[in-house]
Amino acid sequence: MEFVLYIVAGLLGGVLGGMGMGGGTVLIPLLNIFYGVGQHTAQAVNLVSFIPMAIVALIFHLKNKLVEFDKILLIAVPGIFACILGCYIARAITGDLLRRCFGGFLILLSAFQLVLQFKNAE
Numbered sequence: 001m002e003f004v005l006y007i008v009a010g011l012l013g014g015v016l017g018g019m020g021m022g023g024g025t026v027l028i029p030l031l032n033i034f035y036g037v038g039q040h041t042a043q044a045v046n047l048v049s050f051i052p053m054a055i056v057a058l059i060f061h062l063k064n065k066l067v068e069f070d071k072i073l074l075i076a077v078p079g080i081f082a083c084i085l086g087c088y089i090a091r092a093i094t095g096d097l098l099r100r101c102f103g104g105f106l107i108l109l110s111a112f113q114l115v116l117q118f119k120n121a122e
Contacts, residue, residue: 005034005035006035009026009027009030009031009034009035010027010049012026012027012030013026013027013030013046013049013053014049014053023046023049023050023053024043024046024047024050025106025109027042027045027046027049028042028043028046028102029106031045031046032099038095039095039096039098039099039102040090040095040098043090043098043102
């Protein structure tokens with residue numbers, strides 16, 4: 001029965017990841033809060049599961065001509081350096097602090113999205 005719950009978590013993460021929101025915003029809290037998976041492990045699982053989801057999403061976006069190739073390097077190069085830095089930071093801090101940082105990020109992201117919604121509604 002436990003495997004069914006993991007499948008549900010994967011489905012939710014996959015749907016949101018395919019929409020471009022980022023499945024980790026759902027998958028990491030689900031694994032951490034409801035499945036008792038440690039923060040470091042939940043984030044690692046999210047990163048590994050992101051690879052096939054990103055490939056599938058990229059295929060669809062390429063098919064729909066939504067990829068702007070001239071901007072890829074401008075985004076990818078700084079992203080790679082930030083990723084390396086983030087990995088070292090995540091390894092250096094405790095799971096509890098990492099969980100709080102991720103929670104803070106989700107709160108800030110939610111507030112930003114809320115403000116954007118109100119601006120666009122005007």
